[in-house]
Structure formats: structure tokens, C-alpha cells
Amino acid sequence: MVQHSDARLDASFAALSDATRRGVLEQLGRADASITELAEKFHMTLTGMKKHVGVLERAGLVATEKVGRVRTCKLGPSRLESETAWIEGYRQLWGSRFDELDKVIEELKRKEKVDERKKR
Amino acid sequence: MNAKKDSEPDTTKNRTTVEPKSEREIVVTRTFDAPARIVFQAWTTPELFRRWWVPKSMPLALLSYEADIRTGGGYRLVFDVDGTKTMAFFGKYIEVTPHSRIVWTNDESGEDGAVTTVTLEEKGDKTLLVLHELYRSKEVRDAALASGAYDGMGETFGQLDEVLVTLGA
Numbered sequence: 346m347v348q349h350s351d352a353r354l355d356a357s358f359a360a361l362s363d364a365t366r367r368g369v370l371e372q373l374g375r376a377d378a379s380i381t382e383l384a385e386k387f388h389m390t391l392t393g394m395k396k397h398v399g400v401l402e403r404a405g406l407v408a409t410e411k412v413g414r415v416r417t418c419k420l421g422p423s424r425l426e427s428e429t430a431w432i433e434g435y436r437q438l439w440g441s442r443f444d445e446l447d448k449v450i451e452e453l454k455r456k457e458k459v460d461e462r463k464k465r
Numbered sequence: 466m467n468a469k470k471d472s473e474p475d476t477t478k479n480r481t482t483v484e485p486k487s488e489r490e491i492v493v494t495r496t497f498d499a500p501a502r503i504v505f506q507a508w509t510t511p512e513l514f515r516r517w518w519v520p521k522s523m524p525l526a527l528l529s530y531e532a533d534i535r536t537g538g539g540y541r542l543v544f545d546v547d548g549t550k551t552m553a554f555f556g557k558y559i560e561v562t563p564h565s566r567i568v569w570t571n572d573e574s575g576e577d578g579a580v581t582t583v584t585l586e587e588k589g590d591k592t593l594l595v596l597h598e599l600y601r602s603k604e605v606r607d608a609a610l611a612s613g614a615y616d617g618m619g620e621t622f623g624q625l626d627e628v629l630v631t632l633g634a
Contacts, residue, residue, distance in 0.1 A: 358485050361485055362484065362485050362486065362487075432483055432485065435483050435491070435493075436481060436482075436483040436493075438520070439481050439483065439493050439495070439596070440480075440481040441520035442517055442518060442520055443479075443481050443495045443497075443517075443594075444520070445516065445517035445520055445521075446497070446504075446507055446508075446517040447479075447497065447498075448516075448517070449507045449513050449516055449517050450497055450498070450499045450503055450504060450507050451499075453499070453503050453506060453507060453513075454499055454503060457503075
């Protein structure tokens with residue numbers, strides 16, 4: 346795993362704690378986009394999207410470049426490998442645990458129904 | 466990473482979400498199609514707990530699980546790691562309130578262990594489970610993240626990823 350400085354990790358974490366910002370990163374993972382395009386895609390005002398992009402940019406997750414009058418965003422130098430891998434691993438662990446738990450719960454529910462019928 | 470792009474958009478399936486909340490917290494949420502008492506039962510009955518805590522996709526085998534699930538009680542889980550070594554997880558139950566709340570410590574990391582809180586909240590005929598992990602400090606969380614070692618589970622995540630990919634998860 347890559348060692349990060351604390352400050353960098355904090356900025357990334359704060360940046361990642363918002364669903365829209367995570368969505369923006371996913372979007373940019375597929376293709377670069379202008380702030381206007383991102384604002385439309387996430388049904389936000391231009392100002393709102395500029396703020397989100399600013400947070401992502403400070404965390405090094407997004408880089409912006411002004412070409413003419415359009416500001417284009419792309420994924421930045423920090424590729425987030427350790428944070429995203431960690432969160433995704435964590436999600437998969439709990440996700441698979443809870444999928445198994447679903448099965449146990451379904452069994453308990455069925456058992457309860459059978460027991461209730463027996464009581465009658 | 467977020468719900469918009471899922472490999473299989475299945476609206477009937479309850480999704481597990483993970484959110485870094487603050488610099489010291491991680492929050493996991495999941496809805497179950499059952500009343501809270503059933504979810505609580507599946508969580509606190511050792512033979513049931515053993516069936517779901519270690520997903521088949523995990524490269525670990527649970528050797529033993531002992532738990533005294535009540536406020537002030539404790540637990541101990543021992544895993545076999547690829548047949549060569551064992552790994553223990555243990556701690557105390559700070560609070561156990563039937564059908565609604567379980568709080569425990571993770572003491573295998575010594576002073577640095579996180580505190581885990583599980584709450585169950587009934588919503589109609591479903592139950593919302595919120596699992597919240599609180600680190601002792603920002604530094605501890607950062608160290609855990611940066612090293613990829615989380616609760617000693619970190620080293621298994623890489624393998625877990627691979628296994629899940631082969632399973633088409």
C-alpha cells in the first residue's frame with residue numbers, strides 16, 4: 346500500500362465523504378468533462394459544481410484546465426488507490442457477510458411461520 | 466463506489482453502503498427484510514453468527530467462536546489463515562440491548578482498536594442496520610488506511626477482491 350501524508354489522506358477522505366463528489370470521480374474515470382457538463386449531469390448549479398470540483402482539486406483527485414472559455418476536469422494525480430481499494434474491500438466484506446445473513450434470516454422467518462402453524 | 470453505477474442494477478436487492486463519515490468514523494448501512502428481533506437473533510446466536518460472519522469467499526476458516534453477548538460480556542474469534550497460522554479477534558461488549566443495539570471493542574489491536582456500534586431500527590416490516598466504527602483517533606484511522614491493515618482484516622481484502630472477481634461478484 347502507498348504511504349500517504351496525513352494531510353493528503355484527510356483531504357481525500359473529506360472529498361470522498363460526499364455522494365456527488367464520488368459520482369463526479371466515477372464520471373471522470375470514464376471521460377473528461379467540463380464543469381458545465383458535470384453540473385448538468387448531477388442536476389446542480391454551476392456554482393455548486395464548482396465548489397465540489399474545488400474540494401476534489403484540493404485533494405489532488407481532480408485536475409482542471411482552462412481551454413478557451415471552457416474549464417475541463419479530469420482525474421488528478423492522486424489516483425486514490427489506497428483509499429478506494431480500502432473502502433471497496435470493506436464494502437465487499439460487509440456486503441458478502443450481509444448477503445449470507447439474509448439467508449439465515451430467511452430461514453428464521455420460515456421457521457417462525459411453521460412454529461406458528463403448529464401452535465394453532 | 467456509489468449506487469449510480471452498479472454492475473447489476475437490481476432494485477429488489479438490499480445494498481450495503483459504506484461511507485467515510487468524519488476523520489474518525491466509517492458507517493456501513495444495510496436493510497433486511499425482517500423484523501429487528503430476527504436480525505438480532507441471527508447476530509447473537511453463535512451457531513447462526515458462524516454461518517454468515519465469514520463469507521465463503523473469504524480465505525479464512527473460523528476455528529472457534531466464543532461469546533457472552535450481554536453488556537459487560539466478551540467475545541473471541543479465532544481464524545485459520547491459509548492453514549499456516551491463526552489470527553484472533555477479541556473484545557468486550559460495552560452495551561447489548563436486545564433487538565436494537567450492540568456495542569463492542571476490538572481489542573486485538575491493543576489501545577488502538579476501533580469501537581463498533583450496531584443499531585437496528587424497524588421500518589415497517591424491514592429493519593435498517595447501521596454499523597458504525599469509531600477509531601480512537603484520526604492518526605489511528607489514517608495509519609489503518611495507509612497501511613491497508615484494518616482490524617487485521619486488511620491483508621485479506623486483496624485476496625477477497627480476487628476471489629470475488631472470480632465468483633463474478
